[in-house]
Amino acid sequence: MARIYPSTLCLLLLAALPLICAHVIEVGASKKECFFEDLHVNDKMTVTYQVGGGGHLDIDFWLTDPTGNALAKQIKQSTGSASITAKRDGRHEYCFSNQMSAIADKLVSFNVHGVLYVGEEGTLILSTDTVAPIEREIRDLANGLKSVKDEQEYIVVRERRHRNTAESTNARVKWWSVFQAVVLFSVAAWQVYYLKSFFETKRAF
Template identity: 75%
Template sequence: MPTMWMSLVLFFLVSVSAHMMEVPASKKECFFEDLHVNDKMTVTYQVGGGGHLDIDFWMTDPEGLVLHKHIKQSTGTVSITTEKDGRHEYCFSNLMSTVVDKLVSFNVHGVVYYDDDDTVAPIEREIRSLAAGLMGVKDEQEYIVVRERTHRNTAESTNDRVKWWSVAQVIILFLAVAWQVYYLKDTDTRPSHSLK
C-alpha cells in the first residue's frame, strides 16, 4: 500500500510549464532537461506570430542523436520515453528566416515517474488517464489563446490599412476638388478672344 501512495505522490510531481518566447531571425533557441531512463516527457509548441507561422524543431538525446525533427511546422507535439540517462535538448530554429522574428508558445510536460511495479491499481490508472486528459485540455486552451492573438493581430493590421487608405482617399478627393475649383476660376478670369 505505501508503494501505491508513493507512486501517486510521484505521479503528481509532474511539472507542466508554459513558455512564450521570440526566436529572432537567423537564430535558434535551445533548452534542455536532465532525464533518466524510462522517464516520459512531452513538448508541444505553436507559432503565434511572424512570417508564415512556421519554425524548425528538433530534440536530441545526450549523445546528440536526433530523436524527433520537424521542418517548417506551425504546431507540433513530441513525446519521448527516454532510453538513456542525461541531458536531452530541444531547439526551436528560425535559421530559415533572415528578416522575420517568430513568436512561439510551448509547453513542457515534465518528467512522469512510474515505478517498476506492473500491478497498477485501477484508481491509479484512472488518475493517470485524467491527468493526461487535463494536459491535453490545457494544451488546447493555450493553442486557442495563441490563435486568437494571431487573428486579433491580423484584424488590427487590416483595420489600420483600411483606415490609412480611407484617409488617403479623402486627401486625394480634397486635392482633386481644390484643383477643379482653381482650374474653373482660372478659366473664368482669362480674357476671351473674339474674332471679328
C-alpha cells in the first residue's frame, strides 16, 4: 500500500475536489452569453444548468473545443448537463443562446465543475484505476459533494419558479375577484336605476 504523508493529504484533497463555480445570468431576448475555460489534455469539465425564469423556460446550449468543433449541443432545454474530457490543450467555449425568443429574457443558473489533473511526483492522476483507498474515498467524497451542490442549486431554481407561479396566480385571482365585484355592483346599480325609472314612468301616466 502506498504511504500517505499528512503533508500530501491536503494536496490530494485539493486534487480530488472539483472546482465548482456557480453563476446566475440573464440572457436577453435574441442574444447569447458565452464563457470559456482553458483546459489541458485529459482535463475534465462538466457544465450543468437550469432556466429559472422567462418565456417557456428553455434555452439553447452548446460547448465547443479550441478548433470550434461542437462537443455538446442541446436545443430548447429547461435543464441540462454536459461533460467532456479535453482532447487537446486550449480554450473550450460554452454558450447559452436565447436567440429563438424575440421578447422574453431568460434567467439561467449554471455550475461549472473542473477536476485538476497533475502528473508530477507526489500527486495523483485521478483517472487511473491504481489509486490508494484513501484517495478513492476522497474522490468519492468530492463527487458526492458535487452532486449535493447540484441538487441544492436545482431545488433553489425550482422553488423560485414555483414561488413566481404562485404569486402570479394569486395576483390573477385577486384582480379577477375585483373585476367580478365591480361588475356585480354595476349590474345591481343598473337594476335599481332601471326599476326606479320604470315606476316613475308608470306614475306619470
